[in-house]
Amino acid sequence: MAQHQVNYLKDGGLPVALTTIDKVVNWGRSNSLWALTYGLACCGIEMMASGASRYDFDRFGTIFRASPRQAELMVVAGTLTKKHAEFIRRLYDQMAEPKWVISMGSCANTGGMFNTYATVQGVDRVIPVDLYLPGCAPRPETLQYGVLMLQQKIRRESASRAQKPKRLM
Amino acid sequence: MRAYTPKDNVQKKPYYTDRYWVAPQVAKHDVSSDAVFTDDLEAIKAQFDVLEAYIQVDQMVVIINAADNFGVIEMLKNERAYNQLSEMSAIDWLADEGKFEIFYQMLSMSKRKRLRIKCKIDEKESIQSVEKLFRSADWSEREMYDMFGVIVNNHPFMKRILMPDDWEGFPLRKTYPLQGDEFAAWYEVDKIFGKEAREIIGPENRDPARIDRYDTERFARLGHEVPRGTDISNGEPDTPLVYQESEGVFMIEKFDAEKSVVISDRDR
Numbered sequence: 332m333a334q335h336q337v338n339y340l341k342d343g344g345l346p347v348a349l350t351t352i353d354k355v356v357n358w359g360r361s362n363s364l365w366a367l368t369y370g371l372a373c374c375g376i377e378m379m380a381s382g383a384s385r386y387d388f389d390r391f392g393t394i395f396r397a398s399p400r401q402a403e404l405m406v407v408a409g410t411l412t413k414k415h416a417e418f419i420r421r422l423y424d425q426m427a428e429p430k431w432v433i434s435m436g437s438c439a440n441t442g443g444m445f446n447t448y449a450t451v452q453g454v455d456r457v458i459p460v461d462l463y464l465p466g467c468a469p470r471p472e473t474l475q476y477g478v479l480m481l482q483q484k485i486r487r488e489s490a491s492r493a494q495k496p497k498r499l500m
Numbered sequence: 501m502r503a504y505t506p507k508d509n510v511q512k513k514p515y516y517t518d519r520y521w522v523a524p525q526v527a528k529h530d531v532s533s534d535a536v537f538t539d540d541l542e543a544i545k546a547q548f549d550v551l552e553a554y555i556q557v558d559q560m561v562v563i564i565n566a567a568d569n570f571g572v573i574e575m576l577k578n579e580r581a582y583n584q585l586s587e588m589s590a591i592d593w594l595a596d597e598g599k600f601e602i603f604y605q606m607l608s609m610s611k612r613k614r615l616r617i618k619c620k621i622d623e624k625e626s627i628q629s630v631e632k633l634f635r636s637a638d639w640s641e642r643e644m645y646d647m648f649g650v651i652v653n654n655h656p657f658m659k660r661i662l663m664p665d666d667w668e669g670f671p672l673r674k675t676y677p678l679q680g681d682e683f684a685a686w687y688e689v690d691k692i693f694g695k696e697a698r699e700i701i702g703p704e705n706r707d708p709a710r711i712d713r714y715d716t717e718r719f720a721r722l723g724h725e726v727p728r729g730t731d732i733s734n735g736e737p738d739t740p741l742v743y744q745e746s747e748g749v750f751m752i753e754k755f756d757a758e759k760s761v762v763i764s765d766r767d768r
Contacts, residue, residue: 414664416688441705448671448680449663451688452704462722480722487725487739 356490360403360429361482362392367402367422372409374436374468381471393478399425404481405458406474410438411451423458431485433477434460437467503668528554536613540580548572559614566602566619570628573604573617577633582606582615585634588641590648592674594623600650602627626651647672666691679706 366388370378382388382395396402399422411419423432434454437443440463442452454460461484464477531541531553537560541553544562548571552563564572576582587605594600597620604617621627629652631637641652642661649670652658660667668683669676679685689701712719716730724736 413684413687417691420692446706447678448676448684452706456701456704457688457692461720484722484725 353490357486361485364393364404365396365402366393366404366406367399368395368397369405370408371411374408377468377471378406378408378474381474386471386475391478402426403430406433406435407439407454408435410445411454412449413451416451416457420457431461431481432458433462433464435464435474436469526556528556531555531560536611543580544572547575559616561616561618563618566621566627569619570630573630574633576606581610582608585636588637590644590650595674600648626653628653629655631655
């Protein structure tokens with residue numbers, strides 16, 4: 332029987348890493364941001380491109396999920412119409428806490444060029460937004476940068492369950 | 501939800517009028533200049549009243565009474581080989597003459613001719629559906645109802661097609677403001693949060709370039725986060741970005757540009 336011979340003082344040290352609970356939890360959360368597929372318009376194409384092999388969101392741990400129960404990040408990619416507003420709110424409510432929202436592109440930020448009766452003038456009228464990405468449409472690099480910024484934001488937050496849920500009002 | 505009734509009669513005052521604008525007209529030619537259209541017009545005149553008929557851009561336009569629309573289109577389809585209804589909708593002439601113009605654009609594949617049937621109805625008047633003749637009229641008539649409020653009789657599913665079912669107003673009427681009336685402005689707030697939330701959420705910001713730099717209720721500047729609702733009009737503290745890899749986190753290394761290798765030869 333082979334003898335287990337590891338000299339912890341010599342071979343790279345003890346297999347122990349010291350950290351805080353907050354940091355471990357936030358490390359896990361921020362590096363496995365599963366996003367809800369929420370392409371509403373042309374920004375959705377850029378979002379798909381970010382997820383596909385050329386830009387490859389998987390390497391940041393962001394995997395698109397088709398169910399709000401499995402997602403903690405909502406990338407609102409595109410124009411939100413007034414007809415659709417109640418459904419985005421329902422899907423947001425179905426996502427489990429903690430959850431984050433990225434508003435991607437001009438239309439989602441402010442209604443963009445659709446200054447009309449049928450377009451919600453910014454998704455922040457309906458759901459709370461963590462990060463606004465400018466652009467029409469933002470390039471996949473912008474979305475990836477945005478997700479990395481959101482990761483940093485998550486790491487600065489407290490991981491405790493007592494954190495206040497984000498509310499519009 | 502309570503129906504929105506405007507206090508002022510907006511139909512009397514269109515939001516855009518140009519006193520000196522004269523709409524250019526495409527030249528109208530006599531129907532007798534085309535043999536095929538002359539025959540078609542004779543066939544229509546034999547059974548129905550024709551108010552006006554002319555040729556415009558190689559297409560015959562026939563203006564009929566609104567009550568005859570089903571009969572004329574049925575005859576054109578079955579006897580005159582106009583076998584396609586390529587488009588139909590309404591035009592808002594309420595400000596000028598208090599009427600809607602309904603048009604049916606028809607195409608004959610065998611004759612290679614296009615023909616347009618037009619009729620006029622009053623604002624509260626309804627029109628007969630041609631969905632039994634052309635299935636394409638199904639959604640067109642629903643859209644016409646959705647956008648203009650023209651009710652179509654004998655339609656199998658007379659319901660809004662684009663706007664939500666509980667929408668008030670008809671957006672393609674000339675008196676409907678482009679940015680929506682009061683109902684449209686508060687639609688999503690009323691529906692999701694209730695009317696009492698109007699004051700809390702506030703009116704729509706119709707200026708997309710406006711950014712409220714000091715609004716800490718809804719915005720947080722990355723790298724300058726403060727507790728929600730803090731007054732930052734006198735400046736906010738700088739929160740330095742902390743990278744998780746800079747503190748020696750397990751398994752994660754900080755990218756070192758010095759140690760990286762740039763592959764310049766792609767065929768390597």
